[in-house]
Amino acid sequence: MACHGKKLLNNPSDVVTEFIEGLVETYPALQRLDGFPEVKVVLRADVSGATYDKVAVISGGGSGHEPAHAGFVGEGMLTAAICGDVFASPQVDSILAGIRAVTGPMGCLLIVKNYTGDRLNFGLAAEQAKSEGYKVEIVIVGDDCALPPPRGIAGRRGLAGTILVHKVAGAAAAAGLSLAEVAAEAKRASEMVGTMGVALSVCTLPGQVTSDRLGPGKMELGLGIHGEPGAVVADLQPVDVVVSLILKQILSLETNYVPITRGNRVVLMVNGLGATPLMELMIATGNAVPKLQLEHGLAVDRVYTGSFMTSLDMAGFSISIMKADQAILHCLDAATKAPHWPVGVDGNHPPAKIPIPMPPSHSTKSEELLSRPLQLNQQGHIMEVAIEAAANAVINLRDSLNEWDSKVGDGDCGSTICRGAITILEDMKKYYPLNDAAETVNEIGSSIRRVMGGTxxxxxxxxxKAAYAQLKASTQSVVTSKQWCEALDAAVASISKYGGASAGYRTMLDALIPASTVLQERLNAGIDPCTAFLLSSEAALTGAESTRHMQAQAGRSTYVSREILESVPDPGAMAAASWYRAAALAVKDTYQAS
Ligand SMILES: Nc1ncnc2c1ncn2[C@@H]1O[C@H](COP(=O)(O)OP(=O)(O)O)[C@@H](O)[C@H]1O
Ligand SMILES: O=C[C@H](O)COP(=O)(O)O
Ligand SMILES: [Mg+2]
Ligand SMILES: [Mn+2]
Known part of the structure; x- marks a missing residue:
């Protein structure tokens, strides 16, 4: 039976902030940025952006993988870590704050695990940082060897092998290499490493119920680090057998994921997933080394055993194997003060917080410039009821979205979307200029940008952003239904452009594309706008429901088997249909009442 996981926590939505507070109190050489609670950045206490004379190495991603990534901040490894909410990539502003805090004239390298949310958020932050004059490079790590090449556009997952890439890049940067050289070292390291995991239990996200997916006596092989289902469920075997299976899969000549062949030298990392005793990890290591040597003909030059890249409280481990040459070994052996790389730390205790550095021309926060109109005109009133209804709809759907995402993704979709919706409701009361539809859409975007991470x-x-640009270009004061329709069309097109997905990929677009198409058709057919909006919202719902039968070609669902996919709809599509539908109903009710 599913039950609420027992946890020693306060508010589940504060876990990352509170983790960081404990971390910087524990390690004197680490600081955090202070000022906006949404910005969760840990950085070296001895580095100050403007004057830093080495390449800054920055990583991060969703939280829940502790000690990654913040525990690997320190001289010789990461310069800063950007922490998202649990399993949700950090927002662009958080990443930018981190870049500004530690990047000097040599520039910065962003090391990003291959997840859609991380790629997009770090990618956009990199573009923005470049436009501010920073030199930025990105290296994406996808070391997963468990699955065949994923369908569609998602690519291989980034797993614990990323830690080894952090170390190589950190050492290269510490040695004074240029940005291009550090990026090249990191890229090379990322191509040398492969990882695969086994789990005995599924992790419990803070505040959520514990999944009963993995029954007693079962193990999952080839899972990721977000509680997603593994490639294969099997009867639990002795660890010796499990290790053999994993090593074979990583080193498989069929997939050819790592360029390792007999006679090569390798590095081994055995990584606990959060709830595995060190005893079991050491046993796995003790089994792995002779197998690598005797069965695979490899020289094992270095071994790292511990919990480096976890998945909250998941029981199990992953094994990473990296091809080693002199250059890589030199980097792995180089000194570092990162507290969770297996070496000692030293240092005095500077203040544990420093303020968030602002961009060169810091724009004033929305709320200082804007205010909610004292009197709402008809359009303003409709905006208000539609936004309220849309936000409440996804807030009410939170637990279902989390549940669906825990089956076909990583379980954070409802929490992420709900966080955005709650903030939108709060900000709307405070300062949305509701009588100006375009500006209101823009402000919804900034609320989202501030607090919502993930894909x-x-x-x-x-x-x-796209809807705003379209409305701005075409609107005088009152937005016509045709202009709303064009804005929706532009907005949907931009999701497709940046996210790379199209109709039928099993994403939010499978709700939004039908909505946009039917709205346009109905309006062109001369139907009244309220009815057209309603009909298009039915199309959104039908589209969202139909995702159940789609193969996934984008996002995390691409790692999940067809049987599981068929059991639930795509959470992002359901969320989109739900807010869109609620807005349409609210608009209809308002018109009927008036
Ligand atoms: N490339 C993409 N384009 C459009 N939507 C996507 C894409 N990838 C994933 N999605 C949507 O995102 C939803 C999951 O959102 P969220 O939980 O925030 O993502 P994640 O945890 O994977 O970052 C999916 O259900 C899907 O609808
Ligand atoms: O921990 C999770 C990843 O770093 C974030 O990826 P996501 O935002 O695509 O879920
Ligand atoms: Mg996520
Ligand atoms: Mn998710």
């Missing part, structure tokens, strides 16, 4: 966060941010 949904960045894609809805992009959605609002």
């Amino acid at each position: 949904s966060g960045i894609l809805y941010n992009i959605f609002c």
Whole structure:
């Protein structure tokens, strides 16, 4: 039976902030940026952006993988870590704050695990940082060897092998290499490493119920680090057998994921997923080394055993194997003060917080410039009821979205979207200029941009930006239904452009594209706008429901088997249909009442 996981926590939505507070109190050489609670950045206490004379190495991603990534900040490894909410990539502004805090004239390298949310958020932050004059390079790590090459556009997942890439890049940067050289070292390292995991239990996200997916006596092989289902469920075997299976898969000549062949030298990392005793990890290591040597003909030059890249409280481990040459070994052996790389730390205790550095021309926060109109005109009133209804609809759907995402993704979709919706409701009361529809859409985008990470966060941010641009270009004061329709069309197109997905990929677009198409058709047919909006919202719902039968070609669902996919609809599509439908109903009710 599913039950609420027992946890020693306060508010589940504060876990990342509170983790960081404990971390910087524990390690004197680490600081955090202070000022906006949404910005969760840990950085070296001895580095100050403007004057830093080495390449800054920055990583991060969703939280829940502790000690990654913040525990690997320190001289010789990461310069800063950007922490998202649990399993949700950090927002662009958080990443930018981190870049500004530690990047000097040599530039910065962003090391990003291959997830849609991370790629998009770090990618956009890199573009923005470049436009501010920073030199930025990105290296994406996808070391997963468990699955055949994923369908569609998602690519291989980034797993614990990323830690080894952090170390190589950190050492290269510490040695004074240029940005291009550090990026090249990191890229090379990322191509040398492969990882695969086994789990005995599924992790419990803070505040959510514990999944009963993995029954007693079962193990999952080839899972990721977000609680997603593994490639294969099997009866639990002795660890010796499990290790053999994993090593074979990583080194498989069929997939050819790592360029390792007999006679090569390798590095081994055995990584606990959060709830595995060190005893079991050491046993796995003790089994792996002779197998690598005797069965695979490899020289094992270095071994790292511990919990480096976890998945909250998941029981199990992953094994990473990296091809080693002199250059890589030199980097792995170089000194570092990163507290969770297996070496000691030293240092005095500077203040544990420093303020968030602002961009050169810092734009004033929305709320200082804007205010909610004292009197709402008809359009303003409709905006208000539609936004309220849309936000409440996804807030009410939170648990279902999380549940669906925990089956076909990583379980954060509802929490991420709900966080955005709550903030939109709060900000709307405070300062949305509701009588100006275009500016209101823009402000919805900034609320989202501030608090929502993950794939949904960045894609809805992009959605609002495109809708705003279209409305701005075509609107005088009152937005016509045709202009709304064009704005929706532009917004949907921009999600497709940046996210790379199209109709039928099993994403939010499978709700939004039918909505946009039917709205346009109905309006062109001369139907009244309220009815057209309603009909298009039915199309959105039908589209969202139909995702159940789609193979996934984008996002995390591409890692999941067809049987599981068929059991639930795509959470992002359901969320989109739900807010869109609620807005349409609210608009209809308002018109009927008036
Ligand atoms: N490339 C993409 N384009 C459009 N939507 C996408 C894409 N990838 C994933 N999605 C949507 O994002 C939803 C999941 O959102 P979220 O949980 O925030 O993502 P994640 O945890 O994977 O970052 C999916 O259900 C899907 O609808
Ligand atoms: O921990 C999760 C990843 O770093 C974030 O990826 P996501 O935002 O695509 O879920
Ligand atoms: Mg996520
Ligand atoms: Mn998710």
